[in-house]
Amino acid sequence: MTLPAALVAELSALLGDGWRMDAASREAHAQDDSRRHALPAAVALPQTREQVIALVRACRAHEVPIIARGAGTATTGAAVPTQAGIVVAFTRMHRILAIRAEDRCAVVEPGVLNGDLQAALQAHGLFWPPDPSSFETCSIGGNLATNAGGPRAVKYGATRDNVLGLVAVTGTGELIRVGGAYSKNSSGYDLTHLLVGSEGTLALIVEATLKLSPRPIAQAGLRAFYRDARSAAAAVSRLMAQPEVPAALEFMDRRSLELLRRNGSEIPEAGAMLLIEADGSVDTLPDSLAALGAAAEGVGLLDMDVALDGAARARLWAARRALSPALRTIAPGKLNEDVVVPVSRIPDLVAGVEALAAESALTIVSFGHAGNGNLHINILYHPDDADETARAQAALPRIFDLALALGGALSGEHGIGLSKRDFMAGAFDPATLATMRAVKAAFDPDGILNPGKLLPDAS
Template identity: 85%
Template sequence: MALPATLVVELSALLGDGWRIDDAARDAHGGDDSRRHARPDAVALPRTREQVVALVRACRAHGVPIVARGAGTGTTGAAVPTHGGIAVSFARMDRILAIRPADRCAVVEPGVLNGALQTALAAHGLFWPPDPSSAESCTVGGNLATNAGGPRAVKYGATRDNVLGLVAVTGTGELIRVGGAYTKASAGYDLTHLLVGSEGTLALIVEATLKLAPRPQAQAGLRAFYRDAASAAAAVSRLMAQPVVPAMLEFLDRRSLMLLRRNGSDVPEAGAMLLVEADGSAEALPDILAALGAAAEGEGLLDMDVAPDGAARDRLWAARRALSPALRTIAPGKINEDVVVPVSRIPELVASVEALADAYGLTIVCFGHAGNGNLHVNLLYHPDDADETARAQAALPQVFDLALALGGTLSGEHGIGLSKREFMARAYDAPTLAAMRAVKHAFDPDGILNPGKLLPP
């Protein structure tokens, strides 16, 4: 769509050099890590919340869509401006406004990089728990938009569990403040946690008060190999029943281990592997590690390595870090979708995905955050092979159907965006979707905020 000339003049005056309509800027802000791309009509780079308020009000007056974006590391197409309009980058709103150790919180703008925030917090002996794989380059705003998680979520929770308050601009251009620098509240609706994970469809977040955690003194880990996924899942249940929750609890399936061996990693033949990490005080850690090791033992255990210190732990995690690069040696195309099932249903999910791989003649690799039942299902294919590409696309809906049939959900940390939008009608009944649409209408009555995302048509 062509932007109204009056809107272009108004926003150019409002934003100055933060208003871009050149092809290079529009192309650079049209995609994300989903490999989808649609060029916006313009790019806005506000510096203040007042500019965001004015921007939204102007766009509403002209019926122009707005798509907020962080660093573009999302994998579902949520930041792709499929309806044109204006891509709003928060790259210039990247200030850490306050670090308040006494209140165990930090106040930040949405463009702050997760990695930069962690560096600033380290000097205070604190950290912010969300640790997605793109932690060094993704923004806090993007983490908030998708409710990002990562391996630490098993103990510390995902983004939603680590946010105390927000300042945001609704689709009507109103500035709202929800939550604050406190951890307990029973006053009104919990709009803070409603906005987290809404993928920019309800409001544009311009400030966040984040809940921080003390950095552990020490870390240790163990690596356990099992006969099959069922044995590993039973061990997960035992591990999660311990008084001290593991800091990380990762699962790798049989195909993952085969791939790692093929690429030279030092892992034995096994049906599944668990990577378990503990953290805490130096004095308590040996007892915690011993308790987790005892829980990891049981029917189907083939072998176990213990890493009592940081250096040894890094060696154990080398295989997990080598997995993503190893996937690229199989095929250049990868569909990586995260689904969640109850921990007890992990074996059924893995077995069904293996059957799906055989039925469609594909390599499908499962790994992920076992303590949450949040597995990443990677369908590998060659994009230049039309038949193989079609098989991968045909298998994908069945992965989602499997997760839902096992009592799970469509995503644990990637979000919905475009890639899973049509499956929302399978995950939720009509009254529930109607309630979600009513919430959307209350925040964004004209539907200008990230249209076409998250909710099905």
């Protein structure tokens, strides 16, 4: 795509050294963690909301696509500029504007890294709950775009549940303000939560007011080992059926445990493991652990131990977060899907995936946030093996069909982007998709914001 000379001149004057058309800058913004690749025509690095407004208006006038980008850690291709256009990277809008402990909120720009925000909140005894595995390097803007989750979502909710207000620029270049520094709001349509998870297709977020939570005084973890994945899945249902809510509830299948052992973790032989976290006060934590431990017991339990000190818990979580990147040591090809089902259907999802792996003669590794019914199902294959690649690609829609048949959804936290866009027509009826397209048209009538993502083409 060749940009109009008038647009290049206007944006170069607007952004100064924040306007890049050199090959290195374009290449650096051509892909995300999905490993899809497409070169943008240019990269814009705005520093203010006024620059974002002017940029959007200029691109609209010339009908040039805009692709918002955070830190590039997403796995669905949502930030890949498949139609060229201009990638708007928010790395220079990285200020924490305010930490308002009395209002339990923080006001930030989209380029702030999740890990940097957490560090800044420690002195206030607060934290922001969303904790994806890339929390140290992913941006708040990216978390907002995908409605990112993480292990703590089972107790504290995903990104959408921890946002109070937004300031954003629509596809017409208008600045809108939705929500604010208050936790109750019964005023009009809830545009705040509509924008969260919209993957940059409705507006460019330039400021967010985030809901903060008190940092727990005491924490502890349980490791429960089971004979097989079905026994562990049944324990998940028991854990979520009783009153004590775990702070995290992670499932790892046999292949996951093998991978952890290969990478140096001291994990005994087992068919599956649950990592169960509890938090609270010093007085309440023992009772919480006792309740969760009792629910974890049952048919198939092999062993259970407790990690009380911070170092032991840190090792457990470091191993869990290292699982996804370590998968490519098994096979270079990976289809990573994050389907979600009602928690009561987790046993059926696990059984269905195991049956599919056996039938397809594929290595499928499953782990993830079982307390939310959200599992990461990783289909591994060798791209240089045509038959294995074909079997992997054929297994993918069957994973989605299984999740939908169990009353679930295509994605629990990664979003749709490019990787699941073509499956949306099977997940939603025509009337629902038409409503989504009408919302898109209201925010972005010319279709310049992240075109070709999230919504399938109208038939």
